[in-house]
Every structure is written in structure tokens, then in C-alpha cells.
Amino acid sequence: MGLREFVIRRILQLVVTFWAFFTLLFVLFRLVPGDPTTMFLLDGMTAEQREQRIAELGLDQPLHIQYMEYLSQLLTGDFGQSFIYREPVIDIIIVRFMNTIVLMGTALFFAYLIGVTFGALMGWWRGSRFERGGIIVTLMARSSPEFWVGIVLLSVFVFWLGWFPSSGMRATGGELGGGFVARYGSIDFLRHLFLPALTGAIVFMATPTLLMRNTMLDVLNADFIEIKKAEGLPERTVLYRHAARNSVLPIVTVMAIATGAAMGGSVVIETVFNWPGMGREMVRAVNNNDYPVAMAAFFLMGSVVIIMNFLADLAYVYLDPRVEYE
């Protein structure tokens, strides 16, 4: 099978996956008790106002009609309006999605950069004190809950040293809005980004480190490494060009999945640092029965997972010529 056929078949599979995913979401959210008026009921909405709002939203229609309507809306690329905010879902989601990408992207980048290097060295210096210490540190990072890491960092860097702000994405009172650069390009933003990104990096780092170390150990036992050493190549070259490169394959899969999951944001990190990202928005949307926002958020996040997996499959072929399209 050629690359082209493979890609076409995978895309068809993707369409089916998306449809199943979306339908499951639709059913799940409608099964949750409550509706978008619930949160207003104790805040002054009367029974008549409630009924009127339900009718306005079409929630009094039979479920299959709501489903067909939403499906046709989605096919035109429209996520609809938030039931609570009464604004286009896309406007609400996109800002938070960007916030999450920047935070999680930074965290993942450092986690994998440090993790892979560190893991490779641990494998290389097998049995050394460096490896033993490294494993302890990695396991500690892996078993520390996110909120705990966040709170420890806050206590040290904010409440004790006073180096960083305690929350948010920028200092209050300045000009709001602005483009990508205005939002994410300032020193002020980087100061706000540092602690939440560090928390994420610490938490995410363990997986690539341990994985890289383990694969390195397998690769280092392979004959070709002995041959490369016997060829008299410098240790550095053997480590980076031969051992590490051959160990990186499983990391690609794990990274693809981790990236997808990370796009959903981390509710915990976002809560500890009051970061306005996707995770908290999803929780809010589910709690308030804001179906369109909740669906779009999960849809977006799920899509990233599905697409990243697809890309990982493609990348395998490039990284390892022995893999074939079947």
C-alpha cells in the first residue's frame, strides 16, 4: 500500500471516529441532570422565565431533532452560541484555547527537552550514582500531585521570595485585548507564565525521562552499539547519533498523546494559578449545562488527540523505515 492510499484510508477512519465521538458527547451531555437555566433558578429566574428560555433554546424539542439540528450546524463549521453567555462559542473557546496552548506548549517543550536528555544520560550511565539519584528525583516528580507542586512553588517564589505574581496571565489594569504579540509577547506575561509552566514541566517530565532511560537500556544492549564503539567512534557520537536516536521512537507516540491531552488544559494547574484556559472552561460549561461550549471544548480537545495520533503514525514511517503502511 502506498502512502497516498494509506492517508486516504486513515482520513476515512478519522471521519467515522469523529462522528462516533461527537454522537457520544451529545448523548452524554444530555444525560447529565439539569439544563442551562438551572444556575439561574435560585438567583431570581421565575418558573415562567425558565420555560420561555428552554423553548428559546429549543430544548423542549425531542432529542433526535436537537441532534439533527446540531449535526447540520456543525457540518457548516458552526459551533453555535453559548447557552449561558449568548455569544458565539468559537469566540469563547478560541481565547482560552490559545491560553492553554501557550501554557501547556511551554510546559511540554521543557518537559520533553529535559526529560529526553536526562533519560538518555541515565541510560548511558547505567548503575552510576547519577542514575540512582535521577530515578529518585523523577519518581518524586511523578508521584507529586499537580496542586501540591503548584502550591510549593507559590509558597517559595511568591509568598516567600516575592519574585513572581500569584495568579493570572498579566498585571491588572492595563489595556485589554490585543493581538497575539500583545497578549503573549510581554515580559509581564512571561513572569506570569513561569510558575504554572514550571509546575506543568515538573509533572510532565517523569514520563519521557523514564521511557527514554528504559528504551536506551534496550538499545545499548544491541550489537550495533558494541560495533560502533568498536569502530572507535567518540562516546558522544555513539550516544547521540546512534543510541539516543534509536530510542526516541516510543517517545514520539507518548508525546503525541500527551500533547492531545494537554490541549484540554490542566484543571488543577489552571485553578491553582487562576489561568484562564480550557480546563476550567470545560468544567464551568459542564457544571452550567452550557452544552454548546462543553461540546465544542471536548470536540476540540478530542480532535487534537485524534489528529496527533494520526501524525504520530505518519512520523513513524519517517523515523523508522522498517515500519510499513499496512
Place this chain on the structure above:
Amino acid sequence: MAFRKKNRREFIRAAGATGLAIGVAGCSSNGDGNGNGASGAEELGEQVREINFVIPTSGANPFRNEIGVITAENWEEIGFEVDLEELEFGAHVDKAVVEQDFDASLLGWGGTPERIDPDIFIFDMHHSSTTGEGGRNTPGYSNPEYDELAELQVTQADPDERRETVFEAQEILARDQPRTYIANEGGMHPYASARVDNIDPTLGEGLNSFWNMISVTPLDDDTVTMGYPSEIISLNPMQDLATPDRQFVRLIYDQLYRIGPDGLPQPWAAVDEPVIEDDGRTYTVEIRDDMTFHDGEEVTIDDIEFTYNLYQDSPTYSSLVSVIDEIDTSGNEITFHLGEQYAPFTANVLGQVYLFPEHIWGDVEPEDLSDFQDENWIGSGPFQFEDWERQAELQLRAFDDHFNRPNTDRFIRIPGASVSQLLGDLESGQIDFMGAVPQPTALNRVEEDEDLANAEFNAIGYAKIAYNMRREPLDDRHVRRALSYCVPKTEYVEFIRDGMGTVTHSTISEHNEFWHNPDVEQFDLDLDAARQELEEGGYGWDGDELLHHGA
């Protein structure tokens, strides 16, 4: 923590158990008729069915969860079988208020100043016309004698006469116990005493009150920043608003009257009290002549008339002004002709309708009102809109031309992720006060910080247990009264809430002084009284101490 909680719970239960010991002793002395340890009614019928009791999860509300668990244990002590169901807020409201599928439900009812007139607590919450799906009379309470009083008080223009009626209504509610009124949940809002001054926590709202926001004064710069644990949904006064939205809408938009710190409506955009004629059917209001909207346009009597017509056209809010039959204006005066007498008109209509600029809202179709986005949110209130990014911050600026200019030049509101996260912001200096009540342990931390302080406030809203009177055995007054005797109200305030709040026995809070009837029947924790109440109702207990109907 868990250990401490358990001890506290045992202690609270022990307080009621003294009553129980006497109760059991009393029963055994008069109830050995059938020789198997049964007591109460001479002949026992079927066992009383299990009661479904819905309470919040400890995540949704730790305080109410705890009193719910203890109350359920007490109910079991007096012979009921209880199915305790812990739900998240949305699911809870859906089950109890919308579906009405519950036997007993522990929820709160908020007490914003807009609710200080007794009408909502007396009529909306207990009149038989509001028992439908999503209605406020969740117990399904239907008592013709009570309905008459609830209807009468609305028509009584004389406050003293109306008060008599409201008092009588409270007595009937206390006797019938459609709900157990537990406590007015006042609390503490932390603020940075080193950075802001002139804090003014008001009844029901603490530092979220309108009066605090125009009074609070920054000490070292020109900006006050507050934190609140949720985002603002909308600033459009024509949309369904939640309480945190309304707290900011009313800073930007004025009303003819505002509910004062004392809970009574006071003239705001109006010059004086309304002139009430025609036996309470006509209200005439003169408006101030020194008001402008934030864009510089003058506020005229036409804007006021336009506003009330706009409300009448609004699909969301027409019911608020449905009592108005006709409006006419003359000079600076506007006259409202009511279809029927409506005593709370000043507080509940004139005090709640926001004034709109006709030159901006004049062309909006009624069905578009709730979706309308005025980019600059032009009103005439003491603060003008500056900028807003929902998930980040709302920026307001003092409106210099307002007759009651706020003390701070700028006011910023940030949405927090949680109450404890906001407390961190307060400690690190990022916010100056917060509109949410932290856990008691966190409040102690605030007390110990010399830069911070707690602002205490009372509440008119309450925590309550509603009994579904559409179902047996809760349709029996004796059962409801007995259940009420099992609720540890004092212990709730003293131990669970660490002293925050006050016990209540009436639907009207003692802090709503004019309308509160202090002499209603009281239901304190007393398991002995609970058993006696059940005995009077003809119930009895079998050998396993389980409750049965009389034969």
C-alpha cells in the same frame, strides 16, 4: 482534619442525644401494651416509608453537607429510615426545584437586597400559585388560610397594617413547617486593611454590596481591585442575570430607587419618595434634573418612560412590570397607574428596573433585547464601563458627573478560580478585597495577617430543608414538625460555621428588623420533642425502634 470533623460531629449529636434518652425512657413507661418493646400508638400499622433526603456534596457546600449528614442521623434516631443523596449543585437544583422529585432537600435561598421586601419570602416562596415546575414554592405548600394572608399583604399600602399580616403569615409558616428554616448564613469577606479604607459590608451581601463599591477607598493608588470566584456572564441588564452579574450591572445602570444599607428603598434617580395616591394604585415620581448618561447625553423623563416600556416588551422581564397598567409623564414627573394594589412597588419594581438610554436601545427589537451587545455599556450609574475581557478582568472608571461619585477612580474585578486561590491573591497583594467567604481556618489566617482584616456581615437569605408536601408522610404536619426538631441549628452556626451567621425560625430574617416576627414557634434540636410530636400524630415504634403509622 477528618479526625477533627468526626469529633465535632459526635459532639453535635451528643447535644441532641440527651433529649433522646429522656424520650426513650418516656416511651417505655407508657408503651409496653403489646409486650414486644413497641411504643407510641396502641396498634401499629405499616412502617413509615423511607425518606429520600437530598443534600449538597461536601465539595458543593461543606457546611450544609455536614449539617445534612447529622440531621439524617438524627432522623434515623427517631425511627425514620433515610436515603441520603448527595448531589452537585446543578443536579440538586434540577431534582428538587425543577423535577420536584425528592422528599426532603437541603438548599439555600439567597438574600440579596432586592429581596428585602418580604413579598418574595412570603408570597413567591409559599403561595400555592408558585408550586409548579421550577417555581419557588418547592415544598408544594398549599394552605388557603395562608394564601389569603400572602395575597392581602401585597395590597396593603400602610406599612404597619402590612406588617401585621406579614407577622401572622410567619406564625402560620412556623406552625406548619413546610420547610425547616435553619440559619441566616452571614459570613466574613476578607480585605486588605493596609490598602483600602471605608469598607462598608452591607446586609446580605457583605463587600459585594453596591454601597461598599462606591464607598471603598484605595490608600496608595487610585484603583481598587476585587476578586470573586466566578466570571461575569453578561452586563446586559435585559439578559437572565445571576447575582454576580447584577452586582456590576447596577454600578453602571441607575435605578429610580436603590435599596439602602438599611434594606429600605431610598430615592436615587428620584428626587423624593414616590407620591402614592388612589389607594395605592398610582405612584408619581419626580426625577433628578442633574443626571447624564456616560456618553454625555442628558437623562430625561423620556428615557425613564422608554425604560419602563422596554421592560414591558422584554420577553425576559415583562413580568417584573406587569403590574403597571399605564404610564404618563408631565414635566419631570412620571406617573405609574397600577392594575391592582401592589405594596412592594417601590422596592420590587422602581428599585429594580435599570434606566436605559433611549438613543442607544431605542431601535432594538424586543426579541433581540437579551442578545444586544452595547459595546460601551452606556448607563448613568456611578461607574462607567471601561473595558472587559470576561476571563481576565472587568475595568470600571468613576463617572465624574454622577451625583454620588464613587471614592475610587478605578475599579477592577477579576474572576478567581476558587475562594482559596483568591485568598492567595489577597495575601500577595494582587487584589484588595474578595466577595466570597473562605473556610474558617483561612479566616484565622487573615486575622493573623496585620495587612488584612475580615469584614463581617449578616444575611437575610437562609439554609433550609424543604419537605415535599405532595407526598406522604410529609403531607402530615406532625411529621414535618418532628423532622424540624432534629435539625441542630445552633450547633450549625456555632460549630460547623464557626460562629458565622444566626439561627432562624422564620422565613424572614431577624436582620430584616421591620418585617421579622420574633415570636414565632421555635424548633431547636430536641429529639424528645420530635418523638412526642410523632406520638401526637398517632405514630408508634416497633421493637426495633422503627416508626410506624397508627393502625
